[in-house]
Amino acid sequence: MHLSKFTDYSLRVMVYLAAKPDELSTIDEISDKHGISKEHLRKIVHNLAQNSLIESRRGRGGGIRLAHRAGDIKIGTIVRVAEDGFHIAECFRPDGETAEFPGVAN
Numbered sequence: 001m002h003l004s005k006f007t008d009y010s011l012r013v014m015v016y017l018a019a020k021p022d023e024l025s026t027i028d029e030i031s032d033k034h035g036i037s038k039e040h041l042r043k044i045v046h047n048l049a050q051n052s053l054i055e056s057r058r059g060r061g062g063g064i065r066l067a068h069r070a071g072d073i074k075i076g077t078i079v080r081v082a083e084d085g086f087h088i089a090e091c092f093r094p095d096g097e098t099a100e101f102p103g104v105a106n
Contacts, residue, residue, distance in 0.1 A: 007082035009036050010044050014078055017054060018070035024063030044082075051081040 012034050027041045045064055048054045055067045
């Protein structure tokens with residue numbers, strides 16, 4: 001399995017925020033820490049916020065932080081919201097496609 005850079009960076013953002021649970025972080029500081037373009041990070045942060053994984057505050061003194069306790073967030077959830085069309089197996093596809101297992105009754 002190969003994950004996209006978008007997913008890799010999404011995971012990095014979440015780990016960074018988990019290490020600072022009581023603070024707001026900024027796209028600028030995460031960009032500087034990980035060497036990721038600010039524009040790419042804006043898209044990642046927007047996606048994570050749209051999927052309720054992080055909270056975002058705009059304006060002076062604003063920033064981002066986890067929307068839930070770090071221990072309550074599953075890596076699989078982050079991967080699913082970051083990877084468009086990601087299905088670990090055929091039987092998890094939304095179109096109802098089922099996986100065939102020879103010798104096993106479905």
